[in-house]
Amino acid sequence: MVSRTTDDYQRMALAGCVAINEPAFWAGYDRSNEQGFYDYFSLLTGFEPQRAATFGIKHFSWMCINPKEAEDVGLADAVLALIPEFLQKPTVLGIGEIGLNKNSRNELVVLEKHIQLAADHDQLILVHTPHLEDKLKGTRLIVDALKNHSAIRPERVIIDHVEEHTVRVVKDAGMWAGMTLYPESKLTANRAIDIIEMYGTENIWMNSACDWGISDPLAVPKAALEMRRRGHSETQVHKVFYENPAAFMGQCPKFVL
Numbered sequence: 001m002v003s004r005t006t007d008d009y010q011r012m013a014l015a016g017c018v019a020i021n022e023p024a025f026w027a028g029y030d031r032s033n034e035q036g037f038y039d040y041f042s043l044l045t046g047f048e049p050q051r052a053a054t055f056g057i058k059h060f061s062w063m064c065i066n067p068k069e070a071e072d073v074g075l076a077d078a079v080l081a082l083i084p085e086f087l088q089k090p091t092v093l094g095i096g097e098i099g100l101n102k103n104s105r106n107e108l109v110v111l112e113k114h115i116q117l118a119a120d121h122d123q124l125i126l127v128h129t130p131h132l133e134d135k136l137k138g139t140r141l142i143v144d145a146l147k148n149h150s151a152i153r154p155e156r157v158i159i160d161h162v163e164e165h166t167v168r169v170v171k172d173a174g175m176w177a178g179m180t181l182y183p184e185s186k187l188t189a190n191r192a193i194d195i196i197e198m199y200g201t202e203n204i205w206m207n208s209a210c211d212w213g214i215s216d217p218l219a220v221p222k223a224a225l226e227m228r229r230r231g232h233s234e235t236q237v238h239k240v241f242y243e244n245p246a247a248f249m250g251q252c253p254k255f256v257l
């Protein structure tokens with residue numbers, strides 16, 4: 001939401017959105033030091049919840065240094081040291097979106113540090129997976145890194161940006177699968193509903209890409225409309241678009257609707 005206008009909050013409220021969860025991500029530019037991240041985390045936990053509340057929407061967030069800026073391990077260490085303070089905030093649900101961007105060695109080192117941070121503070125984890133040709137390999141690397149940590153419970157992890165060829169890897173590991181919807185590139189609503197029809201409605205959700213590229217904050221309600229149009233029952237639609245995210249995020253006691 002840091003890249004969106006207030007009109008988007010208004011449109012989401014009109015479309016029936018009651019809560020937003022916003023992962024820490026790239027802010028449109030590479031930050032030159034940890035202070036830049038401190039200010040960003042302050043925005044995510046201060047101004048954004050206030051802006052959302054104007055429209056009756058609850059705003060939750062996740063803390064991390066995103067994989068796109070995690071190539072500098074020294075900077076990542078400095079940012080990781082800031083995060084425990086923000087985990088105390090009433091709207092922070094956990095660590096995310098961590099993961100891999102180019103599947104580099106440094107990204108993997110920083111991913112493992114985040115997993116340790118989540119374990120130390122008993123936090124939920126939200127994971128970003130790479131796109132295109134790096135996705136399957138990256139998803140496997142991430143799932144292995146999480147499974148190798150004895151303190152991480154798979155049902156407290158959601159692996160986002162799953163597609164047809166990675167959803168099985170995630171579900172077999174006992175983790176939740178997130179499908180990020182894009183209007184034209186990457187995963188569309190129709191493909192996401194195909195995946196639901198193939199793999200069922202358990203432990204899966206959809207979310208709207210809301211970023212610096214072409215993206216649509218209403219992608220989720222539009223996908224719900226499409227699911228109804230295809231003849232799915234209201235019970236199934238409610239499960240995918242409301243009950244599932246509420247069940248996953250509800251594992252954090254701060255998530256109250």
Ligand SMILES: [Zn+2]
Binds near residue numbers: 161
């Ligand atoms: Zn992502």
